[in-house]
Amino acid sequence: MELSRRRLLQGIAGAGAAGAGLALAGCAPSAAAAPTDVVDFHGPHQAGIATAVQDRLAFMTFDVTSTSRADVVELLKSWTTAAEAMTRGAAVPGAPPDDQVPPADTGEAAGLPAARLTVTVGFGPSLFTGPDGSDRFGLAARRPAAFVPLPALPGELLDPARSGGDIAVQACSDDPQVAFHAVRNLARIGRGTVVARWAELGFGKTSSTQGSADGDPGGTPRNLMGFKDGTRNIVGTDDAALDQHVWVADADGQGWLGGGSYLVARRIRMFVEPWDRDRLGDQEAVFGRFKDSGAPLTGKAEFDAPDYAATGADGPVIPANAHIRLASPENNGGLRILRRGYSYTDGIDATTGTLDAGLFFLAYMRDPNQFVTLQRKLGTSDALNEYIRHVGSGLFAVPPGTSGPDDWWGRALFS
Amino acid sequence: MELSRRRLLQGIAGAGAAGAGLALAGCAPSAAAAPTDVVDFHGPHQAGIATAVQDRLAFMTFDVTSTSRADVVELLKSWTTAAEAMTRGAAVPGAPPDDQVPPADTGEAAGLPAARLTVTVGFGPSLFTGPDGSDRFGLAARRPAAFVPLPALPGELLDPARSGGDIAVQACSDDPQVAFHAVRNLARIGRGTVVARWAELGFGKTSSTQGSADGDPGGTPRNLMGFKDGTRNIVGTDDAALDQHVWVADADGQGWLGGGSYLVARRIRMFVEPWDRDRLGDQEAVFGRFKDSGAPLTGKAEFDAPDYAATGADGPVIPANAHIRLASPENNGGLRILRRGYSYTDGIDATTGTLDAGLFFLAYMRDPNQFVTLQRKLGTSDALNEYIRHVGSGLFAVPPGTSGPDDWWGRALFS
Numbered sequence: 001m002e003l004s005r006r007r008l009l010q011g012i013a014g015a016g017a018a019g020a021g022l023a024l025a026g027c028a029p030s031a032a033a034a035p036t037d038v039v040d041f042h043g044p045h046q047a048g049i050a051t052a053v054q055d056r057l058a059f060m061t062f063d064v065t066s067t068s069r070a071d072v073v074e075l076l077k078s079w080t081t082a083a084e085a086m087t088r089g090a091a092v093p094g095a096p097p098d099d100q101v102p103p104a105d106t107g108e109a110a111g112l113p114a115a116r117l118t119v120t121v122g123f124g125p126s127l128f129t130g131p132d133g134s135d136r137f138g139l140a141a142r143r144p145a146a147f148v149p150l151p152a153l154p155g156e157l158l159d160p161a162r163s164g165g166d167i168a169v170q171a172c173s174d175d176p177q178v179a180f181h182a183v184r185n186l187a188r189i190g191r192g193t194v195v196a197r198w199a200e201l202g203f204g205k206t207s208s209t210q211g212s213a214d215g216d217p218g219g220t221p222r223n224l225m226g227f228k229d230g231t232r233n234i235v236g237t238d239d240a241a242l243d244q245h246v247w248v249a250d251a252d253g254q255g256w257l258g259g260g261s262y263l264v265a266r267r268i269r270m271f272v273e274p275w276d277r278d279r280l281g282d283q284e285a286v287f288g289r290f291k292d293s294g295a296p297l298t299g300k301a302e303f304d305a306p307d308y309a310a311t312g313a314d315g316p317v318i319p320a321n322a323h324i325r326l327a328s329p330e331n332n333g334g335l336r337i338l339r340r341g342y343s344y345t346d347g348i349d350a351t352t353g354t355l356d357a358g359l360f361f362l363a364y365m366r367d368p369n370q371f372v373t374l375q376r377k378l379g380t381s382d383a384l385n386e387y388i389r390h391v392g393s394g395l396f397a398v399p400p401g402t403s404g405p406d407d408w409w410g411r412a413l414f415s
Numbered sequence: 416m417e418l419s420r421r422r423l424l425q426g427i428a429g430a431g432a433a434g435a436g437l438a439l440a441g442c443a444p445s446a447a448a449a450p451t452d453v454v455d456f457h458g459p460h461q462a463g464i465a466t467a468v469q470d471r472l473a474f475m476t477f478d479v480t481s482t483s484r485a486d487v488v489e490l491l492k493s494w495t496t497a498a499e500a501m502t503r504g505a506a507v508p509g510a511p512p513d514d515q516v517p518p519a520d521t522g523e524a525a526g527l528p529a530a531r532l533t534v535t536v537g538f539g540p541s542l543f544t545g546p547d548g549s550d551r552f553g554l555a556a557r558r559p560a561a562f563v564p565l566p567a568l569p570g571e572l573l574d575p576a577r578s579g580g581d582i583a584v585q586a587c588s589d590d591p592q593v594a595f596h597a598v599r600n601l602a603r604i605g606r607g608t609v610v611a612r613w614a615e616l617g618f619g620k621t622s623s624t625q626g627s628a629d630g631d632p633g634g635t636p637r638n639l640m641g642f643k644d645g646t647r648n649i650v651g652t653d654d655a656a657l658d659q660h661v662w663v664a665d666a667d668g669q670g671w672l673g674g675g676s677y678l679v680a681r682r683i684r685m686f687v688e689p690w691d692r693d694r695l696g697d698q699e700a701v702f703g704r705f706k707d708s709g710a711p712l713t714g715k716a717e718f719d720a721p722d723y724a725a726t727g728a729d730g731p732v733i734p735a736n737a738h739i740r741l742a743s744p745e746n747n748g749g750l751r752i753l754r755r756g757y758s759y760t761d762g763i764d765a766t767t768g769t770l771d772a773g774l775f776f777l778a779y780m781r782d783p784n785q786f787v788t789l790q791r792k793l794g795t796s797d798a799l800n801e802y803i804r805h806v807g808s809g810l811f812a813v814p815p816g817t818s819g820p821d822d823w824w825g826r827a828l829f830s
């Protein structure tokens with residue numbers, strides 16, 4: 001029996017308190033989600049990659065504790081069913097409400113709209129090959145050659161407790177409670193098969209995938225350094241760019257990943273205190289852009305193309321070590337990745353009294369080497385390195401989307 | 416020179432990149448905040464107490480590191496000026512943009528609306544009397560008799576790293592980036608005088624202060640146990656109830672606190688995993704309410720008055736140890752507090768793989784003993800204790816509001 005979040009309320013109310021529906025009808029108009037609040041779940045690619053970036057994020061990785069391949073398959077089937085329902089704004093499907101059993105849905109999103117929820121799943125290298133080299137679930141032969149743990153990279157000092165995981169879940173929504181509810185319910189469904197490893201909430205998106213043409217209503221969002229981020233990001237409707245840079249083609253070696261992607265997650269701590277003491281001109285030189293407008297230092301408007309050849313009295317107008325120069329497709333043989341990062345904070349670093357905050361970087365690409373190439377360059381030379389450090393990391397192979405109600409995440413991998 | 420967030424953009428754009436205003440005008444319509452987005456800063460009481468509860472919270476406490484009373488006064492003046500501007504959706508005031516100096520505002524809220532931001536400040540007992548009993552800033556004689564650190568209470572296991580503080584700042588807004596921006600900028604302004612002690616983000620409100628009459632548009636929000644919370648909370652427009660239970664009267668002993676209040680902050684960890692495994696009927700018995708409708712077990716609709724005398728075949732319909740019974744004014748001599756709590760999560764508890772999540776409880780009252788009385792009862796007898804623990808705590812005296820541009824937080828205390 002499936003219940004919408006709204007009908008869940010009325011359904012239980014009917015069983016226990018006949019008049020409750022009346023009070024609810026007067027109090028929860030936001031529960032009537034507009035059609036535009038729902039992102040399609042099924043499709044050739046998982047939602048939550050090219051989807052216009054939602055405002056908030058809940059991210060969680062899991063380690064598989066079961067040794068049974070059948071358990072993993074069952075988990076992925078159950079997760080797919082639950083995620084599809086939650087994406088529509090419905091409750092996690094289950095038996096009709098019964099006060100003798102635990103509810104099938106934890107309930108904190110009851111009455112809330114779908115809020116453009118997407119749930120996106122990826123598999124870590126450790127799902128294919130255990131730390132002892134074992135073929136844990138008979139998947140070792142299905143591991144793409146390119147899919148190996150990220151090498152040690154410059155600019156990082158990784159916390160193992162905030163890195164890795166056998167499976168990753170990215171839930172994005174315009175309502176943080178809806179995003180949290182999604183990962184929490186998958187964690188609940190997974191108990192006995194998986195255990196949560198680490199999690200991060202992102203309170204503000206730092207990338208748009210809408211570009212200048214179709215226009216994110218809020219404009220390009222700003223990161224915690226106060227700069228617009230993702231101005232030149234891949235636009236989610238640019239199919240040619242997505243095919244070239246983001247979606248894995250069948251030809252990449254393993255058919256099950258065709259239409260999928262690779263996700264690199266990096267927890268990037270920003271040293272906001274010294275940054276805040278830096279003068280505006282230096283901040284702008286670090287990025288290579290004006291802080292207010294987001295225009296490149298060689299331009300006037302945000303979406304002006306940077307002119308990396310332009311020189312002034314002191315040398316290049318966009319400095320040699322400016323972030324946008326080093327990261328640019330022009331200076332990396334056309335290399336691009338799709339970013340959908342979020343600002344995070346985890347309170348105060350008690351040892352220093354400084355903010356534990358920064359960028360939770362999420363990027364999708366057709367080959368993990370795209371990120372490795374960029375970070376080798378950025379981690380070595382980027383002027384931004386004085387103010388950031390990569391402190392958490394994960395790499396995940398993201399299977400393609402599901403085709404309909406009988407399909408499930410990773411079916412082709414496990415078939 | 417003061418700049419609105421919108422004009423900040425255009426102002427700097429005019430200095431550095433003449434065409435940027437055009438691109439911004441097309442991309443950031445949300446920056447044009449509607450008048451209803453702004454909560455009045457000045458008034459007899461600080462905003463953020465009786466104000467209709469905003470969706471998101473950023474909370475931070477600070478310890479004063481300076482030994483100078485003049486530094487504390489200067490800090491409070493600067494904070495008041497900055498908070499008033501941010502509340503209007505303006506940038507932190509400062510000198511005109513100059514690339515030779517750090518910006519006066521960190522910038523991540525540029526282009527965002529005011530989003531009903533309120534910033535509320537309170538003083539801890541430790542500001543009046545140091546741990547060694549010293550009169551740190553000549554305030555010891557101004558400390559109200561009722562304002563002593565909370566005693567040890569049942570149901571708590573407090574982490575000192577998430578408790579206390581000389582000064583607390585509560586920023587609430589419908590946009591979490593606006594709330595975070597506010598506390599971050601106060602922390603920045605305070606450097607050299609204060610150091611941040613602990614912080615918490617609240618991602619979803621769990622209390623309404625709007626009651627059934629004027630109706631919160633989203634209905635009564637739900638906590639992470641999936642239950643509606645705050646159904647019988649004090650309504651923010653009920654002046655009689657606020658006077659009786661929330662605002663400190665001059666007669667309470669110290670005139671400087673008249674029109675102010677006391678804030679009790681408690682980080683309440685929920686053990687969501689065992690809760691999620693509990694059957695629906697037991698969950699409802701724990702609270703004394705139906706989960707879906709929020710109606711008391713003796714009623715049909717959320718706002719029906721609970722009937723604590725009603726009995727069924729098994730005894731009281733609302734059990735003797737039900738949360739709402741033990742916390743109710745009817746069973747505590749009419750005692751009430753104003754709650755404006757938020758759900759929080761801080762990721763995964765690595766030792767157990769469980770969610771570190773729960774309720775960040777904020778409550779305002781005219782005497783700290785209101786909370787002590789309730790928690791002595793709840794911490795001992797509440798059926799909810801099986802599923803929660805108080806793990807962080809703070810008590811703060813919240814001065815009254817400011818009367819206008821020349822006033823500042825705590826002026827009467829320091830005069």
